[in-house]
Amino acid sequence: MTHDQVKPRIKPTLPVYRVSDHVYIQLPGKCVELSDADGGVGLFVGLLDGTRTVPEVQRDLRAAGRELTREEVDAAIEEFDRAGLIEDGAVAPGLDGHSLERWKRNLGFFENYSSLATSKYTLQRKLRDYRVVLLGLGGVGSHMLFDLVGLGARDIRVVDFDTVELSNLNRQILYRESDIGRPKIEVATERILAYDPLVKLDARSTYIGCADEALAVVEGRDLVLSAVDMPKMQVVNWINQACVTAGATLITGGVDSRRIAYYTMIPGVTGCVECWKADVAEHDRLSADLSVKKTEWAEATPDEPRFPEDMSAFGALVTLYTAHVQAEVVRLATGIAPPLSQGRLMEAYFDDAVPRESERWSRRPDCPVCAHVPTAPAFAARATA
Ligand SMILES: [Zn+2]
Known part of the structure; x- marks a missing residue:
């Protein structure tokens, strides 16, 4: 394989040391x-x-008295690429100066997953363009x-009906x-637009009371x-049905007294x-x-209070x-790795905070x-340039 257009660059976040007769390049957790x-x-x-294409790298090596064939230079470039050491300096960011500065530290993180074929800027743009709906504030x-x-993320719908x-x-x-008594959706909109005025925030003051209302809020979203x-006993069923109908991925779960639990449902992939x-x-x-x-009890006595108030909701x-x-x-947004919780319930307890698989299930042909x-x-x- 030859790379005529790319301009290989040692990733800027990787320290390079030259010590006596060795060169060391530090990666996270290894060298x-x-x-x-x-x-x-x-x-x-x-x-x-x-700043140099591969032919220019070969040219400058030759100028310094190092006679390498093009195949040898290509092989070395590929080895560096496989080791996660380089990215393509010729890629245009596709982000304006404000965004590059605002997300500078994110881009440093995405360098962990960039390569000659995958731009860190593309990963950030995928996140920016991901269409998310957040149910509940x-x-x-x-x-x-x-x-x-x-x-x-810049394309976010939020749905809530509660007050502070x-x-x-x-x-x-x-x-x-000072917000006590105000609608959460109103306060959240103020705070978020102050945090990032460029967010396209679709704020909806809605209580999801049936399957059709669930579908109305998840339609057109990549992720719920x-x-x-x-x-x-009911809302999760409506949201599940709506996500399957709309082709949207669902992540849900929550904090259950002293444990967290969550799972990811991807229509057509997971159960x-x-x-x-x-x-x-x-x-x-x-x-x-x-x-x-x-469920029978809930349907038979819809107005009867049946669950104790949620008394435990701990910040940590x-x-x-x-x-x-x-x-x-x-x-999910960038495709840099599969989601850990797809098709399985992950949990972690306060006591050690270690995530573990709790349950796993598959698609059923009779569902x-x-x-x-x-x-x-x-x-x-999906992490391609
Ligand atoms: Zn199913």
Whole structure:
């Protein structure tokens, strides 16, 4: 393979050391050691500054008295590329100066996944253009909204119907005491547009009360982040159905007293929530019976209060949850890695914070909700320039 147009550059975030007869290039958690008794490697590395094409690198090596064939130079470039050391300095960022500065540290992170074929700028642009809807602006939702905007997501729909209460303020970071009594959607809009005025924020003051309303808020979105749990036993079914219909990926879960739990449903790739329930029905009779009985109870007595107030919502766990889900959003939007929680419930307890698989399920050919969706390829790297 030859690279006539690319201008290889040692990634700017990687420290390069020349010590006696070796060159060291430091990667996160490891170091590449290159023997350089005659100085040729140091010369080569110095030429990889993003200003030269590969033929120009060969030309300048020759000018310095190093006679390498084009094949030898190409092979060395490819070896550096496979080792994750270089990117293409010829790629235009496709981002204006303000964005480059605002997301400068993100771009440094994306260098971990860039190569001659994959631009860190492309990864950031994919995140910017990802169409997300966030359902609920409570503890998880208010953290997630800030996090999404900090990451650089610019096309966000938010849905909430609640007002700010004093007991929200142990974790719901968007709000202040002076906001008590105000609609969360209104306060969140103010705070987020102050944080990044360029966000296209579609704020909807809506209570999701049926399947059609769920579909109305998820339509046209790539990703649904659901942080709503009312009405219990029903809303997850409506949102699952809506995501399958709309072809949107769903990440949901939450903070459950002293544990976090979350999963990712991708229509056509993973099983849906209905598949999961059917799987539980086959393998866990007690949970399945309880689920059916609770649903019957909820439908028979819609006005009767039946669940105790959620008394536990701890900031450290909310932050832990949103950190995990934020990382899943980045994996999904950019394609740099498959989401950890696709088709399985991941959990972590406060006590050690280690994420573990709790449950796993597959698509069911008899699923009444998702069986008709054509099978999509499982995760395929979309991180191309
Ligand atoms: Zn299904």
